[in-house]
Amino acid sequence: MVTRPLSQQRPGGPRSPPGKRRRAGGATPEERARALGLDLGAPVKKSKCPTCPRKRPLQGDDPGHSPPGSPKPAARLELQAFREYGASWYRFRKGLEGKFHPREPLAQQPQVTAEARCKLISWLLPVHRHFGFSFESLCLAVNTLDRFLTTTPVAADCFQLLGVTSLLIACKQVEVHPPRVKQLLALCCDVFTRQQLCNLECIILNKLHFNLGAPTINFFLEHFTHVRMESCQEDAREAYNAKALAKGVAELSMADYAFNDYAPSLLAICSLGLADQMLHHQNPLDLHISGYPEGVLQECMDKLHLLVSLNGDSLPHVLPLEISEKCLHLGS
Incomplete structure (x- = not known):
């Protein structure tokens, strides 16, 4: 049975066909409501969303009144966070660097060469800029790709699929709107299927034991x-x-x-x-x-x-x- 979209239905539910309005005890819903002292025809008062007053810029936050060369408000917030957590955060990430750094990812690769890797990453550079992704996403994608190469031999004809899958995994960690699988497959001229990409994503995550937060x-x-x-x-x-x-x-x-x-x-x-x-x-x-x-x-x-x-x-x-x-x- 095809039903109406919720946006087209009345608050009381789907409307009955003409001439077939339901009766209970021989009275219409309107008659029963009037007997109880209710008015079904009264409009419902909509609650207004409180409007927040427009925030005036703090002194010095207005770009037109900032001294030349001074950091913007967002940058000042970053510096404030850096003052509080920067040193400890740096020590923590620096301590993880060796664990996430693949030094010779092609040592066990019989089909993937340094030239092929260069071509793939050179292709990923404009791809990540085309989508407007952050530099962090690109760094994580290359790190994921290299770390996977240290664990599993990859066929030459699947190397591009590994590149876009690594980019997808990286964007899921960083970007608010990661790319859709269909978009990534289109970049590969639809040579690969959605199932192949999803299967490779699972393989990568398992091989890396879901350790993805590399210092970049x-x-x-x-x-x-x-x-x-x-x-x-x-x-x-x-x-x-x-x-x-x-x-x-x-x-x-x-x-x-x-x-x-x-x-x-x-x-x-x-x-x-x-x-x-x-x-x-x-x-x-x-x-x-x-x-x-x-x-x-x-x-x-x-x-x-x-x-x-x-x-x-x-x-x-x-x-x-x-x-x-x-x-x-x-x-x-």
Whole structure:
């Protein structure tokens, strides 16, 4: 039996057909209601939702009245949270870094090569930007992919499916609106089925024992940026520009298999250091706050500098317009 949608039904339930109104004891519902002193025709008074008064910006929160270079209100809230929990949160995440860091994910892979991995991650980069996903989602997706490769041999023709499934798992942890399975399959030209993707998702979760909260490059970039702003009280614009450029450098490093030997915290601090050099900042970040020796920092920065030199044409396309224009100006 087909029923009406709830939005079209009356409060008393489905309407009876004309001429077949139910009677109880020979009286209509209206007559019975009047006998009880009720008025079915009285309109129901709708309760009004209380309107919250528009919050006026606090002094200093209005962008038009903020001093030049001062952090925005959201950034000030982040800094406040950093002051309270930043140090302990960093120690906790840094302690987990070794557990979640796959150094040689392709060692046991007979069909997946470093070149194939580079192509897959280079394909995932524009995919994650197309959906507007956060950098954290991309970092988690690459980490999930690499950690799974250390546990299970993957056929070459299923490697792309592993990439989109890893992205889906990462987005379910971070994004408010993760992608739909249909969207991800369409990106693969519908070569794979929904059941294949769901089966692989279950396999990945079981192989990784549902341990998915890896410390990422994005986390350490945010942490070191907050340390920088808190300790130096420098121009916020300079700090945010360095972080934006460092994210672009970190994206390039994730696609290059040679950088799997470096921990996320090391890549984050060196990416920020290289960004300061490229932008000629007056107050560069002190790289020694990371605790890494000078030689280790210099080796990683040298390799990142070479990576940027080899990918100078593609780097500006993954950066905000203002930062990319600065990079192009410096490169000319």
